[in-house]
Amino acid sequence: MNLLNTKDIRDEILEKLNKYDFKNKVLLLSKKPSQEAIFYKNVIIKRCKEFGISYVDKEFDKESKDEILSFINSYDKEDGFIILAPFGHDEDLTYLKEGIKIKDLDGFTFKSLGKSMEGNKDFLPATPRAVVNFLESLGTNYRGKSITIANRTSLIGKPLAMYLTSMGANVSIINSSCQNPKTFIKNSDIFISAIGKAAFYDKTYFKEGSFIIDVGTSYINGKIVGDIDVDSISEMEINYLGSKSGIGAITTITLLEGMIDNANSK
Template sequence: MATSQESLEGGSIVWIDCKSIAKSIEEDVRKRVDLLSFTPKLVSVVGTDDPSTASYLRSQKKKAEKLGIDFEIIKTSPGDFLSTLEKLAEDKNVNGVFVARPLPEGLDEKRVFSAVPVEKDVEGVNPENLGFLLYGEETFPPCTAEAVVKVLESVTEISGKKVTIVGRSVTVGKPLAIMLLKKGRDATVTVCHSRTQNLGEITRASDIVVVAVGKAHFLKRDMVKEGAIVIDVGINYVDGKWCGDVDSAVEEIAQVTPVPGGVGQITTALLFEHVVRAAERQKA
């Protein structure tokens, strides 16, 4: 079981060890890169000057160098965004395409993601790849949703478990629900959102709670039963510190993924695993 304990006054917290999961994925990526006859390449397309996006792309670049993957950032104007994606679709030297968010104002998200070629859609944002999930095909699932599945498979038997997902985004909540319902995983899934009534009653009755709402300390201790598994997908910057969507008191009664150093690092590792997967498939 991928857990670690950190002793605190009055007891100990059982963290879910996401670092070892990410490390295992990265080791696999490096081995597969070495087996290729060429260096796989990821291109990230960005259309804004958002500081947090720039910071994330710098971290992408560092990780790519560490894993032996070529990495390029293309800054483009809103008017050239779609044509840039079309060019990358035709470029045989590019194996993966990442679209940085937020998108430039005025661009239609669905139209942009539809322009990312299916075979290079390492984020799993193209509607076609999302549609494949309904048939149990997970060639390029959304990375964060896949990261949650990896965590759960490392710490518990998912089959038959009651799972509540708080958040219904296209990148996490909705695809994750489909992936957990897949035959072989066989979870019983409830998806909650801002209009859900009696949310605490639902989460308290759950073996597993996944929170992805982008609200600091949203999930409180009285919303979780003792011994539950809690996956914190949120990342918030509050009072000069990063924190998740789960209140710290939940850690006293449940297994929780840490923030920072939790699901996010697995998500990044999986992005690059998808780049290698795309390169392998394109080579074949």
């Protein structure tokens, strides 16, 4: 197994963030957040403090969707926002996706999703953007590539699939109801997993020469474990990017990098 990492990308982004003089705020928006959302928020806050980025930690309770939208849009258009899932009902989210006017840091609005579908990676949510940045750092040519994604959420699977398809890749999204997941995965040039089930995919899912990007994160006995059973594939000729030293190491800083890129506010 060839163990890959994102160290070069991480160092490049960190250098940019450390050099930049941030003038605008990051809005961290939550509504009855889960423990996972609170943990993620605290990681972002830690990074904001590290890079001198002002932030607003706002937790909504019984406010109407109009009140929430008014609060968000009261900030400068160059201030950035992050919606921490879960956040209200689908109809509330649709209202916000249509109406938020400030800078979208995590591919939340319909405008961002539309732009990413047209092939603009700057409008992708942070995790898909980190995946794309990694692939492009390797000089990956998407055209004609067969890519399978195990995730169908609006934060990872769907926007990533739309972007890769727009770049000429042949993309399949699989889920728990897929009848023949091994066939999809074994026939893929690239397999991207983000299901959050520890060591779920063992060596029987892969062939020699497989390329795996493991975005999944589970905590087992205090340790981060990805979706791939790494021990079972250790003797195979496989290129493997894990979560801890891979996409997970650059997701948060990729998110904050959006504060530098003015494209997300135009």
